[in-house]
Amino acid sequence: MKKVLVKGNEAMALAAMRGGCEAFFGYPITPQNEVPEYLSKHMKEAGRVFLQAESEVSAINMVYGAAAAGKRVLTSSSSPGIALKQEGISYLAGAELPCVIINVMRGGPGLGGIQPSQSDYYQITRGGGNGDYQILSYAPENLQETVDIIKASFDKAFEYRNPVMIAVDGLIGQMMEPINLGEEEEKEYPVPAWAADGKKGGPRRIVSSLFLDPYDLEAHNLKLKEKYDLMVKKEQRYETVNLADAEIVLVAYGTMARVCRSAIKELAYQGIKVGMIRPITLWPFPAKAFEEIPENVKGFLTAEMSLGQMIDDVQLAVNGRRKVAFFGRAGGVVPEPNEVVDAIIKFKEELK
Amino acid sequence: MSKIVYEKTKGLTDNPFSYCPGCTHGIIHKLVAEVLEEMNLLDKAVGLASVGCSVTSYNYFNCDMVQASHGRACAVATGIKRTHPDNFVFTYQGDGDLASIGIAETIHAANRGENITVIFINNGIYGMTGGQMAPTTLLGKKTTTSPFGRNVEDHGMPIKISEMFATIPKVAYLERVSVGKPQSHRKIKASLRKAFQYQLDKKGFTMIEFLSSCPINWGMTPIEAINYVEKEMTVYYPLGVYKDVGSDD
Numbered sequence: 001m002k003k004v005l006v007k008g009n010e011a012m013a014l015a016a017m018r019g020g021c022e023a024f025f026g027y028p029i030t031p032q033n034e035v036p037e038y039l040s041k042h043m044k045e046a047g048r049v050f051l052q053a054e055s056e057v058s059a060i061n062m063v064y065g066a067a068a069a070g071k072r073v074l075t076s077s078s079s080p081g082i083a084l085k086q087e088g089i090s091y092l093a094g095a096e097l098p099c100v101i102i103n104v105m106r107g108g109p110g111l112g113g114i115q116p117s118q119s120d121y122y123q124i125t126r127g128g129g130n131g132d133y134q135i136l137s138y139a140p141e142n143l144q145e146t147v148d149i150i151k152a153s154f155d156k157a158f159e160y161r162n163p164v165m166i167a168v169d170g171l172i173g174q175m176m177e178p179i180n181l182g183e184e185e186e187k188e189y190p191v192p193a194w195a196a197d198g199k200k201g202g203p204r205r206i207v208s209s210l211f212l213d214p215y216d217l218e219a220h221n222l223k224l225k226e227k228y229d230l231m232v233k234k235e236q237r238y239e240t241v242n243l244a245d246a247e248i249v250l251v252a253y254g255t256m257a258r259v260c261r262s263a264i265k266e267l268a269y270q271g272i273k274v275g276m277i278r279p280i281t282l283w284p285f286p287a288k289a290f291e292e293i294p295e296n297v298k299g300f301l302t303a304e305m306s307l308g309q310m311i312d313d314v315q316l317a318v319n320g321r322r323k324v325a326f327f328g329r330a331g332g333v334v335p336e337p338n339e340v341v342d343a344i345i346k347f348k349e350e351l352k
Numbered sequence: 353m354s355k356i357v358y359e360k361t362k363g364l365t366d367n368p369f370s371y372c373p374g375c376t377h378g379i380i381h382k383l384v385a386e387v388l389e390e391m392n393l394l395d396k397a398v399g400l401a402s403v404g405c406s407v408t409s410y411n412y413f414n415c416d417m418v419q420a421s422h423g424r425a426c427a428v429a430t431g432i433k434r435t436h437p438d439n440f441v442f443t444y445q446g447d448g449d450l451a452s453i454g455i456a457e458t459i460h461a462a463n464r465g466e467n468i469t470v471i472f473i474n475n476g477i478y479g480m481t482g483g484q485m486a487p488t489t490l491l492g493k494k495t496t497t498s499p500f501g502r503n504v505e506d507h508g509m510p511i512k513i514s515e516m517f518a519t520i521p522k523v524a525y526l527e528r529v530s531v532g533k534p535q536s537h538r539k540i541k542a543s544l545r546k547a548f549q550y551q552l553d554k555k556g557f558t559m560i561e562f563l564s565s566c567p568i569n570w571g572m573t574p575i576e577a578i579n580y581v582e583k584e585m586t587v588y589y590p591l592g593v594y595k596d597v598g599s600d601d
Contacts, residue, residue, distance in 0.1 A: 023435050049434045053427065054460040061424035061457070065431025068418045069398065069439070073431070091421050196416035196432075198396040198439050206410050208401070208419035 003178040008168065009034030011143045011179050012076070012102055015150035017042065018181055020189055021100070022072045023049035025062035027081060030114045031170040032104035035076040056081040060088030067097035068207040070195025072154040076102035078170070079120050080111060083128065089163055090129025093224070094209025098157035100150070101135075101165045104173035107332035115332025116170035116255060121309035124167055125283040132221050134228045136235060137165040137282045139253040143177040145280070151182070156235075158192070160227055167282060169305060171255045171334060231284055238286035239278040243294055246275030248344055248351070251314050252303040253279045255334060260303055263340035274344055279310070290317035298351045299323040303340055306330055323351060363389040367411045374567040374574025376581075377405060377473065379531045381412055384444070384471055387544040388415065397440040398432050400425040402454075404446035405479040413444075423454025426461035429468045440551060442469040447488040448478045451511050465522025465556035469547050472513060475564040476585065483569030487511045490588055495569070510588060514561045518594040524556035526595035530563040530586060532578045546599070555597055563589055 006014065013035045016024075024043055026036045036052065043050035049066070053059035059075050066073040077085060082103045092099055103124070107117040124137045136156060140146040150166055157164040191197050196205045211217035241264065243249065252260045257278045267274045275297070277289045299322050302311040308326045315324050327343035329335045363385025371377040388394050397415040401407060403422035410417030420428040425443035433441045450458050450472050461468065477495060478484040485498040488510050492501045502510075514528045525547045529540045540560075547558035563585050565577035572580060 023431070025431060051430070051434055054456055057424065058427040058430075058457050058460065061421065061427035062431035062434070064420070064424075065418065065428035065433075066435045067431075068428070069432045069436050071435040073435070087421055088424075095419070196398050196418050197436050198398060199416050200395050204414060205416045206419070207417070208410055210407060210419055212408075 003180050005176055005178050006143070007034055007176050008143055008146065008173040009104065010038045011147050012150055012166070012173070013038035014181060015147040016074050016100065017046065018184065019151040019154045020072050020187055021048070021074045021154065022189065023066045024074045025051050025053050025059045025066070026075050026077065027053050027056045027059045029056075029078045029081040031106060031116075031173050032076050032078045032102065034173070035102060056084035057088065060085035063099050064088055064092055064095070064097060067092060067099045068095065068195065069197045070191035072158070072189055074100045074102070076104070078104045079106050079108050079117070082120065082123065086123075086129035089135065090127075090131055090133060091209050092163045093133035093135065094131060095207050096161040096224075097163075097207065098154070098161050099163050100153045100157055101163055102150070103165055103167045105167060105169045107330065113332045114170065116334055117306065117330070117332050118169055118254060118256060118304050119306040119309070119330060120167070121282060121304070121306060124165060125285065125313070133224060134231070134283055135163045135165050136160065136231055137167055138237070138280060139167050139282050140172070140280065141254050141257045141278065143172070143175070143179045146172060147179050147181060160231060162227065169255050170332075235281055236284050236286040236288050237280035238289045239280060240275065240289060241278065242273065242275035243277070243297070245296055246273050247296060247298050248272075248274050248347060249297050249300050250274060250276040250303055250340070250344075251279070251300055251310070252276060253282065253310070256303050256305050259335055259337055260340055262337035263344065266337055266341050267344055272344065272348065282310070285313040285317065287313070287317040293318070293321055297322060299325060299347060301325045301327060301344060301347050303343070304328045305334065325350070361386045361389045363394060363414055364412055365414045369412060370408055371405065372568045374565065374577055375405070376531050376562070376564045380471070380473065380562050380564065381409070383531070383537060383541055384442075384544060385413060387541055387548060388413070391545065391548055393440045393548065396438065397442065398436070400429050400441070400443040402443065402445040402449040404449050406444050406446060406473065407480065409444050423449050423452070424457050425449065425454065426466070426468065426470065427457040430461055430464070430466050433466055433468055437467070440548070442471060444471045445473065446479070447472070447474045447476065447486045451487045451513050459517075459520070462517055462520045462523050462557040462559070465524070467551050467554050467556065468558075469551050470557075470559040472559055472561045473564045474513070474561055474589065475566040476510070477566050477569050479566045479569055488513070490584065512589065514559070514594045517559060520557075522556045523559070523595050524550045524597045525558040527593045528561040528563065528589060528591050530581055530591055532582045549599070550597070563591075
């Protein structure tokens, strides 16, 4: 199939439909509005469900309902809206329901701003809602990668019966890039046996996250933990750049990783060898990438569009074996590559 | 020869109720379940348990059940019904759940005319959490969070849900009933039947408001509580049909 030039938010909507999204429930918020706008045009004509809810809280609960009834369901929002959805996400995880959540991140806290940000790393990876749970979350850096991940995300959600989040910053949502959507497949998605869609003479199904007996709840928590452990084992994704001869390794994801790529080139002209570990999954964090640190690597510089959140996971993964430094801009400011260059030069001095 | 004159409905499971003695949840469950059975809906029904005393109602209704978070049953029901229009979808919600925390979800589901049926239990109190004031608590009523009695100045007037919802165009059927008198049960079942049929006919949003008792948190005997419903609650919350778009035949 030919490549098409599309805006990030529309690319995500297109990819969701290609990935077999059967229903969408959402509420408007900048900078993700082109996702529901596109789907409002195309879902109904494709015989699928699109509904604008009265709030993010309602939208995520509609998602919970459609998921409880076994459908491949999507919602999208941005940081403050995702905050409102956290209760529902906790219920989805607790009731073991699959869904896909697109999060086009903007600056916070509070109403914050509408410019691109990565300040919701904690919210995504530390369980934004109540209880012991995790969601599988991806942070792609370009539209092709975003599209490929979204297309596969519904299958992942059903494989683990767990919410899956695709977290991009507002820049990825708003930029245009060529994408290849792949061939269109006509697939049927039968409602799974656990789903509550009328018992039809069979045993009745109960979808719930309530366990009043603490021993029952603990057993449920342990069952969920097994699932999360399996995800940690099987789902870590990352890319490495120039690790073999780098003296400093950047750790960055999403738009920040693209800025770092430019910085790496500039530093190479200056004779400074810099590599990068780019997490593609935020949770599970790709700790595997840090298992063998080459001798030539003297330190890690974590670069984020926040004041330092992923750095916690980098420090845990590095575990004192090397120095870990930080560079970040906040509030929706996208740093220039030369700011990363300067941070690397400063860190190199500190490492001497 | 003996002959069976009464049997427990197949619409209920054999799980023992967790409800308090004298509470009318049990009667309302029975009436709803009987109508589900009589209309052959048990195989296509998906029920929504809410948060409150009826949080465990998924243990009792003998059909597929989904437990919703506090107040969100109508949103969850929307998600099910929109993706499974051939299912019969009902919610079972108390007044804290529906009239307080979930009022937005309920109003908007009604306004969209979702083809769902809401069983709304109004006992004017938060039962499960131990007797706090609800938006439906009558004036003067003492609760654990209105120890001097509900007053207009601090709390406003009790919310009249049926009267409010009757103004919404896509509400197809709306009635307030009380189960205190056994002789009313046949009539209530006919109302449930009508609401359920309207959903099957895709006429829009349907709701039956049940005035209900909470003897434990009201500090009354079951008989006193039933009398309170019939004599006091019905004065502020008059029984009757608030909306009926009419049937096709």
